[in-house]
Amino acid sequence: MKRIFSISILAVLSCNFLQAQNKQILYDFNEIPQSLMVNPGVESDFKWYTGIPMISGISGYAGSNGVSVNDIFAEDGLDINDKVRNRMVYGMGRRDEFSVNVQLEILNIGFRSGNPNLFYSGGAYLEFDNITYWPRDYAQLIFDGNADQLNRRFNLGDLKTRGSLVAVYHLGVNKKVDNSLTIGARGKLYSGIVDYNSTRNSGYLVNTEGQNNILNTTLNADLQLRTSGFGQLDEASDNGTTGNTLIKRALFGGDLGLGVDLGFSYRLNEQTVFTASVLDLGFIYHSGDTQNYSLNGIASSEGIQINVLRELSNLNRDYWQDLVDEIEELVPFEENNSAYLTFRPTKVNASLRYDFGAPKGSAEDCDCTTDPSGGNSPRIAYRNSVGGHLFLINRPRGPQAAITGFYMRRLGNILAVKATYTADKFSYTNLGFGLNLQAGPINLYAIADNLLSYRNMAASNYASFQLGLNIISWDRK
Amino acid sequence: MIVLRKIGLLFVGLVLLFSCSDKQDFGQYDDLTITPTFETSIFYVKTQESIINRVTGISFFTQDFNFDAFEEDIFAERVLEGSITYELENTTSKEIEITIEFLNENGDVLDTEFFQMDAAPTALLTRVVAYGGADKSLDILRNTSQVRLSARNLGDNTSTSNLPDPAIELRSIAKFTVRVK
Known part of the structure; x- marks a missing residue:
């Protein structure tokens, strides 16, 4: 008990050191292949790329808007x-959250088809996601x-948590429709490893004056906890086969689901681009190793x-036992193995970007250059971009939003940098690079992300990093 | 490749190098104590005057009741202190005595509470019995398996109170502090 409580407290508080599902710096950073993962309709100009397995994309996020380790x-x-x-206890509200998301790319590759306007990408990644209000x-x-x-009245509906560990296999296509519009879609197969959720709770506990x-x-309870995958992992842990069981469940041996990412980039004019994407529009069907608990x-x-x-x-009856039996009958604690459906935490991104400045890698006498990705209708690439980005994510207590302003600078063909300012429920002083x-x-x-927090990391409510290594074709399409 | 990997590590290293943190003391966790106090009703007994009048002799009611609430591990292992509050109301025409005895599994008496009330009209009798610390031992409750309730009629067996629904009513609540951490 003490150990579980200690781990829970520390895990919850240490969340502050990690980073978020909002990948506002990566979004529309189209020099990075992984930008296709946050908008399958990004303007990409790679001929091909391959991520270095296991290190092409590592990202983690955790946030706590209510309290920090330092507090x-x-x-x-x-x-x-x-x-x-x-x-x-008395400083945080029921909308305050502790959330964690970690993604580890296992494989990520992309290549341009014979039709230079089509770019395919695919791969697999592991994702752990948790939110607890x-x-x-x-x-x-x-x-x-x-x-x-x-x-x-103690509100029993205050219990809201969900989390999952999922292997995601994906295949995407990115199509340049014309010089203004690029669209993309990515199909996803989810292989659920473990899942837990307790989000539809209600009821109360109250003391009133007796008759x-x-x-x-009075206990009025409608509580439910649904889990999947833990039974097999428990058994595997006893048998010393945890690794095999994890791999088996990650390779479609667990719960299965389908999803899709959609996105586009549209040039309003030569220098202004509007982009949007919706990610993880999908579900997972949990069956086979489910264990559900309810108190109703x-x-x-x-x-x-x-x-x-x-x-x-x-008068000789057992009043105490009768009372216990009566309460257990009125508010039964039940277990079942019913299958259930969960929806993925769907994300929406949108951005408006304005390009300007001196040309990139060109000797032409203008503030622009022709991007070789344009094929018959070359696009113009500028050295500088400035814009705004909106992020929304579906959460158990309703959608959460983040808004970002960014500046991006391309230094030759070697280096590109991007600086951001983001405001969301975690921080109003989030500067990223x-x-x-x-x-x-x-x-x-x-x-x-949240660079100012590095002055005192323990006091941060939110911080993040993403790292990756890819091999990209020398020549672009 | 190795060089670039090192660049990545260098980036992380620089971020960590230039990051700061106020001094933290995670050992404070050991000092955290969680000791809530819960309260709920435990038993209620009502004996009507008509019942008392039917019984000849002084003792009109004696009954042992199984009562395992205080023996449950969740309570017995975590209780720190607390109290039981009794409320006794007599609306009958008789002076009465009530005895509550806490018994262990073998039927041995661990503790006794004695109440005496005059005939109606009389005020509500409220008594708070504290357990733990310098008060009564919590072991009394931890080892209680049964409660014996006895009542004696010190009046007659014929009179009837003119109050509505005359009876002796014993109410009680338990209020205890337990250690969660």
Whole structure:
């Protein structure tokens, strides 16, 4: 118990050191092949590329908008009990969250077809995703109990969490329709390894004045936890075959699902581009190794009640056990193995970019250059870009948004850098920086987020990094 | 390739190198205590005056009830202190005595609470019995398996109170602090 609690607290708080599902720096950074993963309709000009397996794309995200490690563990002379009580138990609301997302690319390749306007890409990656909202009333009940809180309803709906570990296999196509429009789509096959979710909870616990006894305690519960994959992993852990089981479930031996990414880039004029994408529009069907738990019903109790006149002939019965049985019957805790469906956390991106400045890699006497990707209708590539980006993600308590302003600079054909400012529920001071280095056929990118937080990382509510290594064709299409 | 890999590592290293953090003390976690206090009703007994009048002799009611609530591990292993509050109401025409005994599995008496009330009209009798610390031992509750309730009629067997639904009612709530961490 102590260990589980310790791990939970530390895991939740240490989330602050990682980074997010919002890949605002990577988005529309079309020098990086992985930008196709956040918009399959990005304007790409690669002839081919291949990511270095396992290191072509590593990204992680975690955020906590309500509390940071520093808030609780800073060596500030304050009593940790006061800090937890004031900053978490009574300082956080039910919309505050702890979320984590980690992606590890296993394989990512792309190549241009015989038709130079078509570019195909595909690969596989592992994704772990979790979001847990702060269970405010549960926390207050656990810290202070229900004593002296007559008529206070502890909201059992405060429990909202979901998470999954999924292997994703994808195949995408990117098509340049004309000089203005590029569209793309990516089909995804999900192979669910583990999943847990408890998002449709409601009910309350309350003490009211009793009719006969002093207090009446009412439990009105509609709670559900659905899990998949843990049974096989438990068994594998006992047998020492965890690795094999993970691989088997990652290779379509677990839960299966389908999804799609869609996106486009549209040039409003020579220098202005509007892009948008929707990612992970899909579902996973969980079956085979599901274990679901529920607590559903309403029970009120004023304790053991004995009305001697009414029960004169039955006073020897076991009142305590009858009370326990009655409550368990009214609010049964049940388990089942029913299959269930989950929808992926769908993301939406949109950006508006304005290109300007001196030409990129051209001696032409203008502030522009012709991009060789244009084929018969060459596009113009500028050295500088500035714009805005909007990100939305579907969450159990409704969509969350982030808005970003960015500036991008291309330094020759070797280096491109991008700086961003992002505002979202985690931070209003999120400055990010991305760097893409093209050394011959080798492409290296590195992205870091919420840079100001590095002044005191423990106090950060959000930070991120992405790294990757690719081999890209010398010549473009 | 190796050079570029090193560049990547260098990037991460530089980020970490130039990042700072206030000094953290994760050992504080050991000082965190979570000790909520819960309360709920435990038992209610109502004996009507008509029942009392039917029984000849002083003792009109004695009954042992199974009561395992305090023996449950979740309570017995974590309880720190607390109290049981009794409310006794007498609307009958008789002076009465109530005895509550806490018994262990073998039927041995661990503790006794005694109440005496005059005939109606009389005020509500409220008593808070504290357990833990300098008060009564929590072991009384931890080892309680049964509760014996006894009632004695110190009045007559014929009179009837003119109050509505005359009866003796015993109400009780338990309020205990437990250690979660």
